[in-house]
Amino acid sequence: MLTQVAAVLILTASCHNQKNENIMVKAIDPANMDLTVKPGDDFYRYVNGNWIKNNPIPPEYSQYGAFTILDEENKKELKSLVDKVSSDKKAQPGSISQKIRDFYNSGMDTALIEELGIEAIGKEMDDINRLQTKTDIQRHIAEMQKLGIYPLFYFFADADQKNSSMEIANFYQGGISLPDIEYYLADDSQTKALRKAYVAYITRMFELAGDEDKIAASKANTVIDIETRLAKTSKTRLERRQAEKNYYKTNLKGLMGISPSIDWEGYFTALGLPDPGDINLSQKDFIAGLSKVMDNFPVEDWKIYLQWNLLNSSANYLSNDFVNEHFDFYGKTLSGQQKIKPRWKRVLGTTSRGLGEAIGQLYVEEYFPPESKKKMTILVENLKKAFAGRIKKLDWMSDETKQKALEKLDAITVKVGYPDKCKDYSKLTIVPDHYVKNVQNAHKLEFERKLAKIGKPVDKTEWGMTPQTVNAYYNPTNNEIVFPAGILQPPFFNKDADDAVNYGAIGVVIGHEMTHGFDDQGRKYDKDGNLNDWWTPQDAKRFEAKTKKLAAEYDHYTVLDSLHVDGALTMGENIADLGGLNISYDAYHMSFNNTQPGKIDGFTGDQRFYMGFAQVWRQNIRNKEMIRRLKEDVHSPGEARVNVPAFNIDAFLKAFNISPGDKLYIPVDERAYIW
């Protein structure tokens, strides 16, 4: 996935330009550049320096860039759609309009939410308090998961990695509320301080829920004890990147043998799936470890742990005291955010997730021009041709593997804009006066939808993101690339802009997603989406040597003075960035039809291509957020996403006359050439 990193929206077409097709929209504004920086010393700041200086992070953000700004624009559009629907007093009960209206309004009804306070989840708290045995606990976990609350582990339907046309039951490690296991295990002073803040946060939440100070503090210790044990039995982020090592197919009987202290039959019966069939344990050792952790704590402790999961997962939908505590820890302490987002944005986000594709349908009708879909489809085809051309010319890959790679490339399915068929929300109950209940009901529908898939063929027409999302993804088991309508806007995609900039921005995004099918993990899946090695051993070895070289370059890239990017953790994304940039550049040149593009503002087509790319990733980011992301994010920071891949590319160095004396110059024999 591409996810949130960097740059602003400078390419908005004015109304005047939109009316007059002959006027080319100015897609790169030189005022955002810093011409005092040499491109060869820091290309990222050369293109974005003034923008970075002139766009401090608003208090409600932990980072600010193209993705956040576009997301903001989208929120305003969604707001006007929801406002229109919300004012419809005559919406038929059970209609989509009624559901959108009541979901949103229930979240905005602060008087009622404040009045209810913790009582909004009173029934769910009572349900936990009544549990008496560990079997009760284990069965109740199934009940909580139906509501979108995940104690201990995640459970969902997913394609079988080795038989990708079938949906099977999947377990994935979880059960912790800090963002990574490292927060529980590392012993540096900064992590220790965060841990202390986390315990204080849990304590305050239990106090708000009605416990006395001492009891709340003791409960917080129980929670962190259990979570630390879970963290100790978990795999690291790096270990979880290895596709083949996170696949272990078994069945209910096998699961009971691996993890004997948990009543799995009771769990599955409570889920409503007494015979789950094939089961994948993404982290087998974690599931085995769960059994021991279960033995280690008494029932009373497990009840506290479940209460905590309920409280923490529901906090954002409860009264303001809960919302603010949650923000104080996750927003301020972990990410450096200064101010919470206004309520309407938060409620809109929740409504947009709960009724995702229904709102997406309205969004697409209003804001996604059909011509964008057409133009994107042509762009993707050009990118595919360019990628095929590059594969044929690779000097490090045998013809045998090339043949398979070309077949896989050709087989990639492309989805643009929105799904052909919208999800069915007819079974979703949305009431006007219970926000938490609405959130739970939306989760429940989604959970049941997924549960019903288990044991059935994969529906390859479904989407993993809503149309309004500003992002894109590659799904290895479907061998597909997906571009929601939300990202198909400036500065990524500008139907009126100069080709150089479109290829540099959305073209590179398309190439990035395609390359994911051939990155260090994606390459392990064949054209049908099965985890099935199609490489000759020599080619695999050569590929790995190249990726190590690239990883070392990122390892050496420092941000915030001395913190390093983790080249191994970010490897897949970095390969995709480098590949995307190369493929889109070739596609751009293939589009010339013998006419070379002229200069704009003194910049050649090639220069504008790389500048269009660089401006997508411009961002300002708070130190706390940068530190957090370096640990957790599989994407490199925006600055490295520009400066590392570009300097490995001959055409880039030539376009800006970069020479050995420049700071970021990489000698020819040290450059990473992969795709």
Ligand SMILES: [Zn+2]
């Ligand atoms: Zn990606």
